[in-house]
Amino acid sequence: MLHATEPRKLKVPAGKSTLVLDDITEVASKLQDFDQHEQVWLGRDAERGLTAIAAIHNTALGPGLGGTRVWPHESFEAALTDALRLSRGMTYKSAVAGMPFGGAKAVIVADAKTDKTPELLSAYADMLAALEGQFYTGEDVGLTVADADFLRERTPNVTGTTKGGSGNPSPVTAHGVFLGIKAALKQQRGPGDLVGVRIAVQGLGSVGWALCEELHGEGAKLIVADIDAQRVERAASEFGATPVATDAIIAAEADVFAPCALGGVVSEATIPTLKAAIVAGAANNPLARHEDARRLMERGILYAPDYVINAGGLINVAAELAPGGYDRAATMTKVAAIPVTLSAIFERAQAQGRPTNDVAAEIAMERIEKAKARPA
Known part of the structure; x- marks a missing residue:
């Protein structure tokens, strides 16, 4: 069983945030699904109820892009495995689709129906802001478009929003x-x-x-x-x-x-x-x-x-980050x-x-x- 009790602390967001952000790449490397991931981050905020993992697999093609899943994993190891597998899939997805982005994915360990509070999402927004430039995210299982809008008001590296984005992918x-x-x-x-x-x-x-x-x-x-x-x-x-x-x-x-x-x-x-x-x-x-x-x-x-x-969803949200902004017709041509x-x-x-x-x-x-x- 893996434990994330003493990961090496690398950075903490500035300001009055109670978030602690740690590099747990070495911990993750002990799992079978670790695949030369560039970096794996653990964000924790005890006051606001956040435990989140952001796995950045490969950025050879560009910054990491992938959704955020909210799911009550039965263990830390299960959540970490999920993040590793999903982020690797995003690398392949972006590469095969010809997108100028790398593979990344995040998992918030929580029940989306009972634990997903504004406080938790605010803490996650702090984590995303600290990772800006490494990781762009958006809607996934347990994270709605409304949640993405909430996050986007607090940090720029969120896609698939209704305000200035392409909406639900x-x-x-x-x-x-x-x-x-x-x-x-x-x-x-x-x-x-x-x-x-x-x-x-x-x-x-x-x-x-x-x-x-x-x-x-x-x-x-x-x-x-x-x-x-x-x-x-x-x-x-x-x-x-x-x-x-x-x-x-x-x-x-x-x-x-x-x-x-x-x-x-x-x-x-x-x-x-x-x-x-x-x-x-x-x-x-x-x-x-x-x-x-x-x-x-x-x-x-x-x-x-x-x-x-x-x-298709990746192609859609990636188009928001293209020079000139989102072009629906060009996006659907790529999906076709x-x-x-x-x-x-x-x-x-x-x-x-x-x-x-x-x-x-x-x-x-x-x-x-x-x-x-x-x-x-």
């Missing part, structure tokens, strides 16, 4: 996933529409719901699960979706399994139960382990790498390229007999190494 993420599912179906079946295609959507949050709207609009048959029973009932009413239990959706009789909740659901234990021929969804890190993509391949199941198919990128990955993986996530990671690293080789 979830519909853009969902649209990219929608296009990616169609690309995966085309790879498996050839050209065709979505009418009658059975798609099991796990998670009906902002992205999952927006995805269901698009899929339903083109005639897909939806199977849905969520921990919120009211959302499931609403999906059944509005989309004619078939509800199933949260622990049964991965084994549903479907053509596509679309994980849109938390990660780690596709594992050595659950892969044998999959009936879908495609795994393609919005969740970050849906695979419990990297090698699970090979297990999917060996079963003839096509996997759309998460950081490729769900890059997601299926093109996926198709190239699918073809390369098939030709080489390799898992799709290996090919996607290889493409990401090629771009990162190229950036490192450029003269300073």
Whole structure:
């Protein structure tokens, strides 16, 4: 068990803030999911109830950009592992999408329904302000657009806001996933529409719901699960979706399994139960382990790498930081390229007999190494 009781203190925000900010990179390096991360920060504020981890994985392409997740992890080690895995995924996501940003992610260890107070968010804003230049963040699981607005009033390195930003990135993420599912179906079946295609959507949050709207609009048959029973009932009413239990959706009789909740659901234990021929969804890190993509391949199941198919939200918020500011039309043109990128990955993986996530990671690293080789 890891403990963060005595990390080396490197910097404390100026002023009267009660925040303590520590470098815990050495602590993080002892975990299996540490992957040459450049820096890992722990922010603590006992008075305002904050415990937050910001993991900066790789900034070869630019400053770290990634959302902030609010989740009541069962242990410090679990929260740190989550931050490490998510930040690495952001590096790959940005590189494959051609964005001039590196990979970073933050986790606030709290229950978003009961612990997320203005005081806690104010403490987190102090932490973000101290990390300005290293890390830009925005909405994620447990952190709403309203929260992003609150943070943006207190620190400049927040994206996806309604005031001066591009707003909620979830519909853009969902649209990219929608296009990616169609690309995966085309790879498996050839050209065709979505009418009658059975798609099991796990998670009906902002992205999952927006995805269901698009899929339903083109005639897909939806199977849905969520921990919120009211959302499931609403999906059944509005989309004619078939509800199933949260622990049964991965084994549903479907053509596509679309994980849109938390990660780690596709594992050595659950892969044998999959009936879908495609795994393609919005969740970050849906695979419990990297090698699970090979297990999917060996079963003839096509996997759309998460950081490729769900890059729409990143593309959207990154556009806010572009010279000249946010351009909606240019952003959606970049999102429309997601299926093109996926198709190239699918073809390369098939030709080489390799898992799709290996090919996607290889493409990401090629771009990162190229950036490192450029003269300073």
